[in-house]
Amino acid sequence: MPKEHIRKRGKRKTKASDEPPLQPTTHVSEPEPSVSTGIHPARAAMLAGQSIPVQAHSSPQDAQLEDSEREGKDENQWIRGPRVESEFPFGVLDPDVKAYFKSIEEQIKDWEGVSSAGEEREDRQNFLSSVLSELRGHELSAATDPETSIILERLMPSLSDWGRRVIGDSFGDKWEELIRHRFGSHVVQTWMTLAADTLDRESKGIWPPQQAKQDPMAGRLPTMTSLFSSIISILLPAIHRLISSPYASPPLRLLLLILTPRRILPALGTERSENEGLIRSKKSDKWRKNQDVKGKSILGDDQSTAQSSNRALPEDLRLYRKEIRQALMEGLGEAEWKAMGVDAVGSPTVQLILEFEVDEGDAEKQGSLFDILTEGIVTQICSNDQSVFEARPYLLSLIMTQTGTRLSECILSLAPQKVFDAIWSTYFEGKLGKLAGHPYANFVVAKGVSRLQLGKIEKLIEEVLGNSGGRGLIKAARTSVVQALVDRSLVLTDSQRAVFDLIKSCLELPHDKHAFLVPCLMVLKTFPMYQSILTGEKATSPEPAEGNMEDDDVQAEASFAAAARLSAWQNRRSAKPKDDLAPNMQGCLILQAMVGMEQVNEILLESLLSLPIDSIIAYAKSPIASHLLDKVFLERSVPPKYKKKMMMMFMKSYKELVEDRLGSRVMDTIWEQADGYMKEKIARSLIPFVTELGGSQYGKFFIRRADIVLLNRRPDEWREKVLSVRHHFAHQKEASTPFVGLRDDITKRKKEKHEKDEIDELFDSVDTRKKRRIQN
Known part of the structure; x- marks a missing residue:
């Protein structure tokens, strides 16, 4: 091989070193940090509420000159300035205070709702005082901090009326900024809910002890009534803008509820209560549940009246609700309301x-909110216009959409009778067969059924039967209209037969197959x-969709199916194999109502x-179907003979019923409704299994309650104790008791005479000999 062809050792040169770097042909405007604060100019302008500056394009030569000029500047210019952002409108909370609050959170969790007395209560009061002293001056920043806001919410239920007023006074005139804030709005909600109790006591003239000790020269703490007056005056000018804010709207709705006397307020804890859906969203409830917010005092002396319907309101605040409503009506137009x-x-x-509006009698006036949402129906009624009402697109969209159904239900339930009749005849009659099976409109129809009279109920049933006999309601599991009809028939008893015929038609149940109604x-x-599921045959194909279905219905069905698929996808990990013959909640609810x-x-x-008894026992063990059995035993309209038949059916299966978690509850219901004869019969059927049931997790409680052991040993005492029944010979036994005691005394004396020791007998014999000698 020639020498020049031999590969020499050494480091290879990379291609990058050979090729010069490529220069950009066009200038790219890159974001530049602010020189003073370290924040981009566009973000700084946005935070300051100014227009975003537009950067002018510069040539590469100008950029090089600017870079050379920056090199001579101070090296410390990269340090950021003070942090002022919309997330912290009142400044960032002091790190030491924040660390202190995070350190006491676990202690507050342990004490929430736990009663205390004596020295322990005093320790908790001292703990509360020290926490409040640390909080002083940091109320606003703590309320808007994402970590300490929830701690402040946990702390508020422990405050007295005086402490709540101090917190409210510390917020000053910053209420609008607070309720706009993501975390501050929740703090305001908690404070307002607790303040309702203080308002109730102030209306009754009950004041905290510190009220009489105030020094007028040093200033007086505002009462809760004056605090609410100032809050309303601050929020009233901007309330039409705040009411649509995702953070400000819930506190304002709570304020309206507080200004309504005798209105139950939502609970602070995780438990569900009335009006909960009007204030907190499901997302908020889920978050609070994950945080384990109990809404209880650490002193253990909760005496809240917010959950009471007797909650009072000071006279000075009674007119503010109407004032707020008028401000909203003036500040919002018809399009905004819609x-x-x-x-x-x-x-x-x-x-x-x-x-x-209904409470204050303004619902039937022209220009009211009812008039706006019904698009002139109230005006037409007030003007005595006899023309036929025309359906308008807005109310139709409310009935057919997911977000609009709640408002549609509210309109139907609250509308005056004339307005309701006009809405029902215009938007529902003639379309009920299709609306009853609509994925969203069926809930609206069900709400309207609760106000229908007998004639309109019969028309509704005819329309539903005209739409494929109503079997589509069962196949699609949209039974809210059927449920509403059954509930309404309990009031209008003359409609019960027609409602029952509708249910049979929906089930496609033949007249001679009534035995299959319940299963x-x-x-x-x-x-x-x-039948096809029982026999294992292929089920009949579902009814084909109607060719003339409107586009709105197609879209609604598609969105409903998409939501169902999304829910199934989200719950796929916890999904269980589906049983086609498992009890269904909707069907069980209809059956429970039909029992009445x-x-x-x-x-x-x-x-x-x-x-068969096996099926009924399976019902008793089901968390769904067991409620049907409870209803059968508790319903007064059920003839007694059917209750006794049901009890006798279980006679050989009470042991299996008692040992089950849910069956034992059904057993308790049976025991409460059974008479004395049936109770003894049930108890005697369990005597052979006393030992086995005594070791059962659930059976041992019934054994103690029924006292089966006493029945086995002393039946008479068991009847007196459990059944409160005395034996018919008991009075004779009591009467003969004294004579038996007298005989015992006589017998005892005779025994005492005969029972003598040997010495007594010896001396007795000596005495008798002496008597004989003397006589001789």
Whole structure:
């Protein structure tokens, strides 16, 4: 090989070193940090509420000159200035104070709702005083901090009326900024809920001890009534803008509820309560549940009146609710009200305003919110216009959309009777067959059914039967209209037979197959589908969709199906294999309501009794179906003979019932409703299993309650104790008791005479000999 072809060792040169770097052909405007604060100029302008500056394009030569000029500047210019952001409108909380609050959070969690007395209570009061002293001066920054705001919420229930007033006074005139804030709005909600108790006591003339010790020269702490007056005066000018804010709207809705006397307020803890959906969203409830917010005092002396319907309101605040409503009506136009009605944030507010209009008697006036949302129906009624009402697109959109159904239900439930009749005849009659099976409109129809009279209920049933006999309601599991009809028939008893015929038609149940009523409705399957599942045959194909279905219905069905798929995807990890014949909640609720239908409940009860005992025991062990059995035993309209038959069916299975977690609850219901004879019969059937049930997790409680051991040993005492029944010979035994005691005394004396020792007998014999000698 030639020498020049031999590869020499050495480091290879990279291609990058050979090729010169490419220069950009066009200038790229890159973001530049601010020289003074270290924040980009666009962000600094946005935080300051100014317009965003537009950077002028410069040539590469100018950029090089600017870079050379910056090199000579101070090296410390990269340090950021003071942090002022919208997330911290009152400044960043002091790190030491923040660390202190985080350190005491676990202690507050341990003491929440736990009672205290003596020295322990005094220790907790001292702890509370030290925490409040650390909080002083940092109330606003602590309320808007993402970590300390929840700690402040935990602390507030422990404050007295005086402490709540101090906190409210420390917020000053910053209420608008607070309720706009993501975390501050929740602190305001908690404070307002607790302040309602203070307002109730102030209206009754109950004041804290510090009220009489105030020094007028040093200043007086505002009362809670004056604090609320100042809050309303601060928020009133901007309330029409705040009401649609996602953070400010819930505190304002709570304020409206507080200004309504005798109105129950939402609970502070994780438990659900009335009006909860009007204030907090599901997302907020879930977050508070994860944080384990109990809303209890660390002193353990909660005496809240917020959950009471007797909550009072000071006279000075009674007119503010109407003033707020008038300010909203003046500040918002018709288009804005309609937009709020279909908005997830604004819809609860609209529902509250509608309720207040009805309370104050303004619902039937022209220009009212009812008139705006019904698009002139109230005006047409007030003007005595006899023309036919025309359907308008807005109310139709409310009925057909997911966010609008809540407002539609509110309108139907609160509307005056004339307005309701006009809405029902215009928007519902003639379309009920399709609306009853609509994924969203069926809930609106169900709400309207609760106000219908007998004639309109019969028309509704005819329309539903005209739409494929109503079997689509069962196949699609949209039973809210059927449930509402059953509930309404309990009031209008003359409609019970027609409602029952509708249910049979929906189930496709033949007239001679009434025995399958309970099993078909319990699993929410039509009779042919139920039979096909039992036999293992292929189910009949579902009914094809109507060719003339409107686009709105197609879109609604598509969105509903998409939501169902999303929910299934989210719950895929916890999904369990589906049982086609498992009890269904909707079907069980209908059955429970049908038990109270006096005219037709015997058919249902006969169907239930015709089931094999294994099926009924399976119902008793089900968390869903067990409620049907409870309803059968507790409902007054059920004839007593059916209750006794049901009890006798369980006679050989009470042991299995008692040992189950849910079956034992059904057993308790049976025991409460059984008479004395049946109780003894049930108890005697369990005597052979006393030992086994004594070791059962659930059976041992019933053994103690029924006192089976006493029945086995002393039946008479068991009857007196458990049944409060005395034996018919008991009075004779009591009467003969003294004579028995007298005989015992006589016998005892005779025994004492005969029972003598040997010495006594010896001396007795000596005495008798002496007597004989003397006589001789």
